[in-house]
Amino acid sequence: MTEAQRIAELHGLTLLSQKISHEHDNxxxxSGTWGDIIGKNKSMTERIKLASINGVIDRLKGKRALDPPEMVDEQPTLLLIIAEGGVLIFSHPFTEESQRDDTLFSSFLSAFTSFSSEFFVKGLDRAKFGEDFILMQSVGPFSIAICLKVRHTQLRRD
Structure with missing residues (x-):
C-alpha cells in the first residue's frame, strides 16, 4: 500500500493517495482484530462484516458513492535522524509533550526496524499508536523518523 501511495503522489493523484493512506490506516x-478473529475461529459472517465486503461490492457495482474524504489534521511532534545501529544523530521536538528520552526512542525504532526487516519483505515505514503516527524513511545509512499527532474529521455529505 505504501508503494501505491507513493505512485499516486508521484503522478499528482492527491485524492487517490489520501484514500490509499486512509485504507492503510484502517x-x-x-490488524489486532483480525488476529483475534483468526485465533478464535470466528464465523464467516463476522469476517465478512470486518472486511466490509458489502460496501466494496456496492461501490464496484456503482450502487453506492464513495465516502466523502476526511480532513486530516497532522501536527508534527518529533523529528529524528538515526544512524545505523540506532545511534541518534539529530532530534527536534516540536512540542513540549514530545520531549522524552530521544536516545531510547531511536534505539527502539532501530531495533524494531531491524526486527521487521528480518521477518517481513520490507522494514518498518509507519506505525500507529492511537492518534500518534511514526513515519520512517531510509536514506543511505540513515533513517529519518517523524512523529505526528493525527486527527481525522469526516466531511459531511449535504
Whole structure:
C-alpha cells in the first residue's frame, strides 16, 4: 500500500493517495482484530462484516458513492535522524509533550526496524499508536523518523 501511495503522489493523484493512506490506516487499526478473529475461529459472517465486503461490492457495482474524504489534521511532534545501529544523530521536538528520552526512542525504532526487516519483505515505514503516527524513511545509512499527532474529521455529505 505504501508503494501505491507513493505512485499516486508521484503522478499528482492527491485524492487517490489520501484514500490509499486512509485504507492503510484502517488496515493497521484492524490488524489486532483480525488476529483475534483468526485465533478464535470466528464465523464467516463476522469476517465478512470486518472486511466490509458489502460496501466494496456496492461501490464496484456503482450502487453506492464513495465516502466523502476526511480532513486530516497532522501536527508534527518529533523529528529524528538515526544512524545505523540506532545511534541518534539529530532530534527536534516540536512540542513540549514530545520531549522524552530521544536516545531510547531511536534505539527502539532501530531495533524494531531491524526486527521487521528480518521477518517481513520490507522494514518498518509507519506505525500507529492511537492518534500518534511514526513515519520512517531510509536514506543511505540513515533513517529519518517523524512523529505526528493525527486527527481525522469526516466531511459531511449535504
Amino acid at each position: 488496515l493497521l487499526e484492524q
